[in-house]
Amino acid sequence: MTFAPVQAVTKALAVLATVNQGGLVSVKEIHSRTGIPKPTVVRLLQTLIAAGYVNQDEKTRGYHVTSAIANLSSGFHGAPKVIEVARSFADRLTKEILWPCAICTLDIDAVVINYSTIPDSPISPFHASLGRRLSLGGRALGRAYLCFCPPEEQRILRDVMRASKDPENSQIGDSTFERMISRTRAKGFAERNPELEPRSSGTIAFPIRSGERVLATFGVTYFRSALRGNQNRKTIIEALRETVTAIEAQLQTP
Numbered sequence: 001m002t003f004a005p006v007q008a009v010t011k012a013l014a015v016l017a018t019v020n021q022g023g024l025v026s027v028k029e030i031h032s033r034t035g036i037p038k039p040t041v042v043r044l045l046q047t048l049i050a051a052g053y054v055n056q057d058e059k060t061r062g063y064h065v066t067s068a069i070a071n072l073s074s075g076f077h078g079a080p081k082v083i084e085v086a087r088s089f090a091d092r093l094t095k096e097i098l099w100p101c102a103i104c105t106l107d108i109d110a111v112v113i114n115y116s117t118i119p120d121s122p123i124s125p126f127h128a129s130l131g132r133r134l135s136l137g138g139r140a141l142g143r144a145y146l147c148f149c150p151p152e153e154q155r156i157l158r159d160v161m162r163a164s165k166d167p168e169n170s171q172i173g174d175s176t177f178e179r180m181i182s183r184t185r186a187k188g189f190a191e192r193n194p195e196l197e198p199r200s201s202g203t204i205a206f207p208i209r210s211g212e213r214v215l216a217t218f219g220v221t222y223f224r225s226a227l228r229g230n231q232n233r234k235t236i237i238e239a240l241r242e243t244v245t246a247i248e249a250q251l252q253t254p
Contacts, residue, residue: 011036015044016065019054024062024130059119060130080105082208082215083114086247090117090218093243097236099222100124103208104141109157109164110134111142111217125201125221137161137180138168140203143190144217147181148207154181168196189237190217200224204236206244210251218244 014034019025027045031038045063048054052068067081083103090101100121104111110133118124136142136157146157158177161169172180184190190205205219220236227233 011040012044012047015041016048016053019045019048019063020065024057024060024064026062030063080215082247082251085250086208086216086218087115089243089247090115091120093117093220093239094120097220097239098123099220099236100126100129102129102141102219102221104134104145104217104219105215106145107133109136109160109166109169111136111139111145113141114216123223123226125198125223135164135166135168137166137172137177138193138196140190140192140205141217141219143180143184143192144205144207144219145214147184147190148209149214150212168193189240190219204233204240206240208244208247208251210248215251218247 011034014036015030018030018033027038027041030036030041030045034041036044045054045056049056053066054063055066056063067084083105086103090103093101094117098121100116100118102113102117103115104113113129113132113134116129118126118129134140134142136146146154149157161172164170188206192203200223201221202224203219203221205217207214208216208218218240220240222236227236
């Protein structure tokens with residue numbers, strides 16, 4: 001016996017699939033992609049939130065999937081657990097030092113910003129950054145991944161960078177690449193290539209690791225002119241280091 005599809009179920013799955021495509025999506029975007037009326041989209045999102053598969057970002061009001069989506073499939077394309085854990089730490093750090101934080105994950109030849117505290121920062125150098133891709137070769141949050149991932153992964157990413165259309169990746173010579181890795185690892189954190197714009201700001205970034213594997217990168221961006229002497233810079237570095245250590249410890253907690 002064949003039954004007609006249950007429309008409420010098919011619509012809920014369509015909404016969940018749209019949110020699972022990545023980043024933060026609005027009710028308007030879901031409506032545009034699925035054709036489902038906005039009031040119905042809102043009700044379905046509330047149901048998915050209650051079931052634990054979707055969250056609503058408090059600042060942007062956009063929607064994203066949770067790691068519970070992994071229960072439905074062996075694949076998981078939403079915000080990984082590291083982003084969910086690190087969000088509250090990023091919020092607290094921005095309240096403490098005022099500068100905005102960003103959390104990134106790998107995206108082929110770059111890292112993509114999955115979470116940003118720009119809306120909470122009164123002195124952010126940028127107006128928005130969520131979803132922005134940052135090169136592995138030139139940007140601090142990208143370098144923090146590249147320079148601290150295991151050597152075998154580094155070799156793969158080096159080949160990806162050579163073939164990249166982004167000159168910040170493809171124009172790095174082998175000797176420059178090796179120096180960048182060595183110097184960054186010696187410092188314990190990554191910084192943006194000083195020759196890249198915007199030169200008025202700087203970013204300091206650390207890897208968030210589980211063993212040798214880099215799960216994500218965590219950084220702070222600031223106006224260079226606003227730091228009075230080296231002590232303020234050291235304050236940012238130490239606050240970042242302590243925050244990342246706390247995130248890694250919580251990720252190890254069952």
